[in-house]
Amino acid sequence: AWTKNQFDGFKNKDEFEKEVVRHVETTLARSMFNCDDVAAYSATALAFRDRLIKDWNKTQQRQTFTDSKRIYYLSLEFLMGRALDNAMLNVKGKDIAKSALDELGFRIEDIIGQENDAALGNGGLGRLAACFLDSMASLNYPAWGYGLRYRYGIFKQEIIDGYQVEVPDYWLDFNPWEFPRHDVTVDIQFYGHVRKSQDANGKTVANWEGGETVTAVAYDMPIPGYDTPSTNNLRLWSSKAASGEFDFQKFNSGEYESSVADQQRAETISAVLYPNDNLDRGKELRLKQQYFWVAASLYDIVRRFKKSKRAWREFPDQVAIQLNDTHPTLAVVELQRILIDKEGLEWDEAWAIVTATFGYTNHTVLPEALEKWPVGLFQHLLPRHLQIIYDINLFFLQSVEKRFPDDRDMLSRVSIIEESQPKMVRMAYLAIVGSHKVNGVAELHSDLIQTTIFKDFVKIYGADKFTNVTNGITPRRWLHQANPRLSELIASKTGGYDYLKDLTTLNKLEQYVDDKAFRKEWAEIKYANKVRLAKYIKSTLDITVNPAALFDVQVKRIHEYKRQQLNIFGVIYRYLQIKEMSAEERKKQAPRVSIFGGKAAPGYWMAKQIIHLINNVGSVVNKDPDVGDLLKVIFLEDYNVSKAEIIIPASDLSEHISTAGTEASGTSNMKFVLNGGLIIGTCDGANIEITREIGQENIFLFGTLSEDVEDLRHNHTYGKHAVDSGLQKVFDAITSGKFGDANDFGALVSAVRDHGDYYLVSDDFQSYIDTQKMVDEEYKNQEEWVSKCIRSVARMGFFSSDRCINEYAEEIWNIEPLAV
Ligand code: 26Q
Secondary structure (H helix, E strand, O other), X not given: OOOOOOOOOOOOHHHHHHHHHHHHHHHOOOOHHHOOHHHHHHHHHHHHHHHHHHHHHHHHHHHHHHOOOEEEEEOOOEEEEOOHHHHHXXXXXXHHHHHXXXXXXXXXXXXXXXXXXXXXXXXXXXXXXXXXXXXXXXXOOOEEEEEEOOOEOOOEEEEEOOEEEEEOOXXXXXXXXXXXXXXXXXXXXXXXXXXXXXXXXXXXXXXXXXXXEEEEEEEEEEEEOOOOOOEEEEEEEEEEEOOOHHHHHHHHOOOHHHHHHHHHHHHHOOOEOOOOOOOOOOOHHHHHHXXXXXXXXXXXXXXXXXXXXXXXXXXXXXXXXXXXXXXXXXXXXXXXXXXXXXXXXXXXXXXXXXXXXXXXXXXXXXXXXXXXXXXHHHHHHOHXXXXXXXXXXXXXXXXXXXXXXXXXXXXXXXXXXXXXXXXXXXHXXXXXXXXXXXXXXXXXXXXXXXXXXXXXXXXXXXHHHEEEOOOOEOHHHHHHHOOHHHXXXXXXXXXXXXXXXXXXHHHHHHHHOOOHHHHHHHHHHHHHHHHHHHHXXXXXHOOOOOOOOEEEEEEOOOOHHHOHHHXXXXXXXXXXXXXXXXXXXXXXXXXXEEEEEOOOOOOOHHHHHHHHHHHHHHHHHOOOOOOHHHEEEEEEOOOOHHHHHHHHHHOOEEEEOOOOOOOOOOOHHHHHHHOOOEEEEOOOOOHHHHHHHHOHHHOEEOOOOHHHHHHHHHHHHOOOOOOOHHHXXXXXXXXXOEOEOHHHHHHHHHHHHOOOOOOOHHHHHXXXXXXXXXXXXXXXXXXXXXXXXXXXXXXXXXXXXXXXHHHHHHHHHOOOOXXX
């Protein structure tokens, strides 16, 4: 068998065992005699952590010593998942740990399973940030992530009587992967007012005074790279009350309660991740989170730069800052403020530095997701920043007016301030104006932003400012860790595990497509992964599914644009068909398990209705004796990163069926194909590039094209539209009460039937059903199916986040790896 050299982390089993015992007995102050799985996890994590820290320190010292340019990745979300398995892979020594733990009476999978997910993110955007950290470390780029240390990550989802119930995710109880830096703190100011005064040279200076102060405390997490000692840093800020005179006075004068209240108010800032995905809800606390995190991070970055004693104009040669969506856009304003108010630079000099430093990644075209904040809120919370925004806008609009004197509407269209009631700050426009590059996350998406929401800015700045960097995923977690047997099989045919560093070498697999023995091994691994998921389904839901059935999976955040409703309507259609079949016909029907998973934002009522319908359909279908194994409908609770690692390798077919033009990229589509599953999908996001890479004969595409969406929507609004007849049967079944109280699902039906069908469910229904029928047919020919899977995997090299990070490095950050 092909095994990596896994023997660097620990010399041998004895050495590792000794470390575990030492940690159990001293660090944890427990005895080996009552060492349970939790303690064994803790000690194992600590043993690997010790090794990790050494590389981490060395990497950081080296980066400081060489004074090389660094990337700072600013993201409000880092959806890291578990760390131990990844640490084992990168420190090396998993095999040793496995046999040592065995000897101590533990199974390594159980030990790994003890860890809570670090779930500091909602979905795609947060997981992308985590994959990027992995790639930047693996490629030896000096890079830091900056984020918030939420006390509560994304809520845990429970399904009770078919409804989603949210439970808080308190994940910090024991977290060996974070290091509090109580000596690294930054005081952050809010509210107050601006006073103008003259300095010694008679220059007007702005003083931001008064208001309140909250302290940011740094917590660091090591980010190890694969097959390299490079270990980067993820710095997360936690909020606490500033320990100023003020509190002391209150405390000493007996105002304990209000002193404690101040403390709680301060801690609230980093308390909880906002659970909205692709929706902007303008809450003051969210803006406070953004400024708190951005100001602390910039203070840290500037402090580090100033140690080098370089001239300010060299700042962009030392620092690249990437804005993960508009959430950190205040960083643009904050850096300008530091440079002009604190460091005394002239506006133009400062602004040149700012724009050369920042890059902005857009992740959405959905209008409801584009961030806007009321001017009044800014005035109140960040008065100096609002002034600077007005100045940025003024200079920007002046330059636009000069270039386009005849376009009267242009100025109001591109203004950073929307002249609405109330006036709003348009964060995406601010991010564009404040950056030197703007990128979308897949080709279609990058084209769309340039031709629709940002088209005026393309006119103003030219097309060179806009670019595409198609998303990617880390093959370390999403193939090697999630699917160890497939990884081993691939390694055995491609010349070892080097493919994990250059994913394009997967193309060597193509020569085995017709190799019967190889196909058999491949199919066995898929089957074993399905058995594992079937066991998980049995143990959590007490439903038996047949691992020989086609596993059809849609797991992602629940959203109307992602169209889980199309999927479940399709499932109902299938159910009705099975019910109408004769016993003979049923024998010919291909068995299927429809698997759903995903969280709805707590305030997104329609998404919650979709979850409810899926669960109700499941409870009818799963116990219908007419159906048996032909159809099962499963809703897996609390979909998260560690569950994805079980679900994705077990899929035969996964669904990526967003309305064309709405899903910026999608990244789970890449994960599913890389794990040997096929896709049913629309011509949207990265599906299009996946098709280009793997070939259209290896993917089930259907539905409307994005260029036709506008016309179709227009037709709906003006009445030239009847619901698809197949879909009408589904609606009849729902309204007849077959799946519980019809009133519960009235809104889901009428969104399509009566309210314009914004997501084109009816338009795409027939082609969806037809395509699913093709899937059934093709799945019957297993040899051919497996060939398609192998061929697809062989052609997926492009979708590594390593490729993606190299593109950012070259096109946006202008940075080179630091040789080790
Ligand atoms: C904004 C304002 C206030 C509160 C919350 C938010 C907010 C939070 C999260 C807005 C958007 C998000 C997350 C967006 C997201 O995950 N987008 C996904 O990004 C992926 C990585 O690029 C893409 O693959 C997906 O297509 C895109 O939907």
